[in-house]
Amino acid sequence: MPSIDETLGQYSELFILLAAMAFTVAFIAFCWDLATSSKTIRAVENRLAEERAAQKVPAAVGAGGAPAEAGSGQEVSFEMADESMDYGSERRNAARIGVAVSILATLILAAGVVSRGIAAHRVPWGNMYEFCTTGALVVALVYLVALVKKDLRFLGSFVIGLVVIMLCAAAIGFPTPVAHLVPALQSYWLIIHVSVAVIASALFTLTFAMSVLQLMQSGREARARAGQKDRLAFMRLAPSALTLENVAYRINAVAFVLWTFTLMAGAIWAEKAWGRYWGWDTKEVWTFVIWVVYAGYLHARATRGWTGTRAAWLSIVGYLCVIFNFTIVNVFFSGLHSYSGIQ
Amino acid sequence: MQKDDVELPALGFAGTLRFIWSQLTSMRTALFLLLLLAVAAVPGSLFPQRPANPAVVTQYIKDNPTTGPWLDRFQLFDVYSSVWFSAIYLLLFISLIGCVVPRAIQHWKAMRSQPPRTPRRLSRLPEYGAMALPAGSQVTRDSAVADAARLLKRRGYRVDVRDGGTDRPSVGAERGFFKEVGNLVFHVSLIGVLISVAVGGLFGYRGQKIIVEGESFVNTLVSYDNFTPGSNFHEDRLAPYSMQLDKFEVEFDRESQTHYGQPLDFTATMTTKDSPDAEPEQQILKVNEPLSIGGTNVYLVGNGYAPVVTVRDGDGNVAYQGPVVSVPNDGAYTSTMVIKVPDAKPEQLGFVGFFLPTAVEGEDGVAVGSDPDPFNPRLYLNSYYGDLGLDEGDPKNVYVLDTSELTVLNDRKEEAGGIELGAYESAELPNGMGSITFDGLKRYVALDIDHDPGQGGALVFSTLALLGLGASLFIGRRRVWVRTGTHEDGRTMVEWGLLARGEDPRLEAESAALRKLFEKEWLAADNRPAKNDRDAVGVNES
Numbered sequence A: 001m002p003s004i005d006e007t008l009g010q011y012s013e014l015f016i017l018l019a020a021m022a023f024t025v026a027f028i029a030f031c032w033d034l035a036t037s038s039k040t041i042r043a044v045e046n047r048l049a050e051e052r053a054a055q056k057v058p059a060a061v062g063a064g065g066a067p068a069e070a071g072s073g074q075e076v077s078f079e080m081a082d083e084s085m086d087y088g089s090e091r092r093n094a095a096r097i098g099v100a101v102s103i104l105a106t107l108i109l110a111a112g113v114v115s116r117g118i119a120a121h122r123v124p125w126g127n128m129y130e131f132c133t134t135g136a137l138v139v140a141l142v143y144l145v146a147l148v149k150k151d152l153r154f155l156g157s158f159v160i161g162l163v164v165i166m167l168c169a170a171a172i173g174f175p176t177p178v179a180h181l182v183p184a185l186q187s188y189w190l191i192i193h194v195s196v197a198v199i200a201s202a203l204f205t206l207t208f209a210m211s212v213l214q215l216m217q218s219g220r221e222a223r224a225r226a227g228q229k230d231r232l233a234f235m236r237l238a239p240s241a242l243t244l245e246n247v248a249y250r251i252n253a254v255a256f257v258l259w260t261f262t263l264m265a266g267a268i269w270a271e272k273a274w275g276r277y278w279g280w281d282t283k284e285v286w287t288f289v290i291w292v293v294y295a296g297y298l299h300a301r302a303t304r305g306w307t308g309t310r311a312a313w314l315s316i317v318g319y320l321c322v323i324f325n326f327t328i329v330n331v332f333f334s335g336l337h338s339y340s341g342i343q
Numbered sequence B: 001m002q003k004d005d006v007e008l009p010a011l012g013f014a015g016t017l018r019f020i021w022s023q024l025t026s027m028r029t030a031l032f033l034l035l036l037l038a039v040a041a042v043p044g045s046l047f048p049q050r051p052a053n054p055a056v057v058t059q060y061i062k063d064n065p066t067t068g069p070w071l072d073r074f075q076l077f078d079v080y081s082s083v084w085f086s087a088i089y090l091l092l093f094i095s096l097i098g099c100v101v102p103r104a105i106q107h108w109k110a111m112r113s114q115p116p117r118t119p120r121r122l123s124r125l126p127e128y129g130a131m132a133l134p135a136g137s138q139v140t141r142d143s144a145v146a147d148a149a150r151l152l153k154r155r156g157y158r159v160d161v162r163d164g165g166t167d168r169p170s171v172g173a174e175r176g177f178f179k180e181v182g183n184l185v186f187h188v189s190l191i192g193v194l195i196s197v198a199v200g201g202l203f204g205y206r207g208q209k210i211i212v213e214g215e216s217f218v219n220t221l222v223s224y225d226n227f228t229p230g231s232n233f234h235e236d237r238l239a240p241y242s243m244q245l246d247k248f249e250v251e252f253d254r255e256s257q258t259h260y261g262q263p264l265d266f267t268a269t270m271t272t273k274d275s276p277d278a279e280p281e282q283q284i285l286k287v288n289e290p291l292s293i294g295g296t297n298v299y300l301v302g303n304g305y306a307p308v309v310t311v312r313d314g315d316g317n318v319a320y321q322g323p324v325v326s327v328p329n330d331g332a333y334t335s336t337m338v339i340k341v342p343d344a345k346p347e348q349l350g351f352v353g354f355f356l357p358t359a360v361e362g363e364d365g366v367a368v369g370s371d372p373d374p375f376n377p378r379l380y381l382n383s384y385y386g387d388l389g390l391d392e393g394d395p396k397n398v399y400v401l402d403t404s405e406l407t408v409l410n411d412r413k414e415e416a417g418g419i420e421l422g423a424y425e426s427a428e429l430p431n432g433m434g435s436i437t438f439d440g441l442k443r444y445v446a447l448d449i450d451h452d453p454g455q456g457g458a459l460v461f462s463t464l465a466l467l468g469l470g471a472s473l474f475i476g477r478r479r480v481w482v483r484t485g486t487h488e489d490g491r492t493m494v495e496w497g498l499l500a501r502g503e504d505p506r507l508e509a510e511s512a513a514l515r516k517l518f519e520k521e522w523l524a525a526d527n528r529p530a531k532n533d534r535d536a537v538g539v540n541e542s
């Protein structure tokens, strides 16, 4: 077995720390975008409303149109982003900074992950530290690729926030120096099974963020209909709840197929390594639970009375199971899958 | 009269059944059962499970005398074979069959029927397009419909031309039948997976065997250390193969500072024979690379050391000689071992203690294992004499010696002290009870031997399920109608509308693609030779 390049491994850890810092900057920029965009939009609206009011004063007095004017003002303040999620014309400087820094951070992170793989002469996903760092890279990449097509910058603070959490978890919770794999993990199924699982989890991360936003947006829509005040002004950057639901559904469908494959590949690997393809090991139980919850989600979308809010909750519950499977199960439950690298 | 109308009619037995059936096969019930299944699977990860860890369950019940038996009563230690878990998935599968069969019939009919009639107003459909062809072009309303039908057919649509010869001819087209087929295949395959699992449980078997270097194993019931037959197992299903462990090599990490001594590779070299008089064959067995022999798969699931000892009894005769399997407890292979010598005279002898491959003295004078390789192998044993209790005939765990009925010979608390043996050393037991010698060291492998006739089926059906799922989720089921007409000024008017069944984000793109196709067919054609000419030279189908 070729020996580990420990110096390169240390550089890799340094890259990953740098990436975590850069992502933190990007995260702050995206939050800043949400906070200030609503402020600027409100400022523009107020000015417009004032101009309109100034022009319409004589007419309003004459025709008694003031209440109607107030009503339409309400509607304006509940506006949402375009359904097509194409890029609008307004400049969002903070969001631009967020995207630019995210790209830079992703490059640094990629350097970190790749150099770790080179240092170890194997794929860099063999313990919790590596699952977290590689997973964070995939989440960031998927998000950036999606950004090319759709204006998903409203998701930035959520997604990049999760990336920061994953990197912090890796650096603080599961620090593991680079090393060879134990024999049980030396299989090409590690490459197949884990990489697909990581991609599926990254997609589930995106849809989780969308489902949370969908719930907030549908609450906001309900308040708009009831004629109440808009309490989540920054949500105007996000599209309508229905659009969010549809996009989340499409991504969840892809992720579900990948998860189904993960489950099957895991079973084949288990058969190779342990002589049985399914044994209700803790990790297998939770992989199954996740699969069934998302199958429930897909069914919910075809069941009357279960679309919309309830489906969004199922998507959220499914993601919480993913997180549980990844953290609590890996760290605290003993089983055949005790590869966390934590002693 | 009035009152009778209000009252619900009595359903009767058949009616009640039908009501239950329709409830069971409703989408809402399926969803409920699915979510219930997810919840019901969770306790199996919270409590130890008998099939995987029977000893842990016994211990758990012992440690929790109040809650343990109650948990056991509700089958929380056998979740996946429990009545309630089985009930949920069986109901789910019954519901599934009730769902799939009518859908399959309906889809069969839909596939054989013509695309639905052309809607009166295509512009009302979610996607709509129209174009006008100049009056001078060769394209008439009927030829345009024929062209559209041909183009759609080439794009995978099933087409039906209608109203030919009238002034508003049209073509109806439909594609994406494999979406529904995929959905049906997916659901049916789940049933197939379940049946395959059941077949494995009925006809399969699974056994464990430990083989020390140089020893061999013959595939008969008595040779197994442990054997779990399926409920329909028959002994004559065991293929008469044999295998011998020639050599077992291990490699530990000697370079890494942080992971020094971590295992890197285990390789077992085996000589196998398919039957008693077959040619012997040498094969390599590794973790993740099982051997396939006689319809079974053989897996390398564990390994350890078997120190070779010779025990002489009080009469001076050799009462035991050979390797003793020790059970490793940590990464340094600190191993526990038990030696039972029932043949010793005048008293039976027993030994309990540790084997350390590389013993170093800790601060408190207690030896600890510091490396998995045998750099300083040592045995640390207590010895006992008395009735080992092996004669009663009931099976005893070979790795456990109950010393409560025995008399201590060697022990750290005794005057004689405990036995400590380095390589090739021997020790006399007190009172002339005999001696023990540490003669050598071998390695052993722990094998799982498994026969699962349902395995192939499970793989085939789950692969089918995956393919079906992909088809079901990603194929768009769409309908297209194209209608033509002739304007008063002689232009040929073409309009088309698209409709998706279910979610279809690509409908818009499909409409745009059709427009491109039509333009290429009719508008660009103006400058080219007439269509028939192109047919004649055979470039049309390019």
Ligand code: HEM
Pocket (backbone or CB within 6 Å): A294, A295, A298, A299, A301, A302, B024, B025, B026, B027, B030, B034, B092, B093, B095, B096, B097, B099, B100, B182, B183, B186, B187, B190, B468, B469, B472, B473, B502
């Ligand atoms: C073992 C239990 C089941 C599982 C794991 C399961 C899983 C799934 C999945 C993943 C989908 C979405 C992919 C697709 O469209 O093919 C789906 C769709 C569907 N399932 Fe199931 N299913 C189960 C049982 C049932 C039952 C009992 C019914 C009938 C009551 C049913 C009816 C449907 C229908 C109608 C769809 C299509 C939904 C649509 O058009 O979007 N399924 N199922």
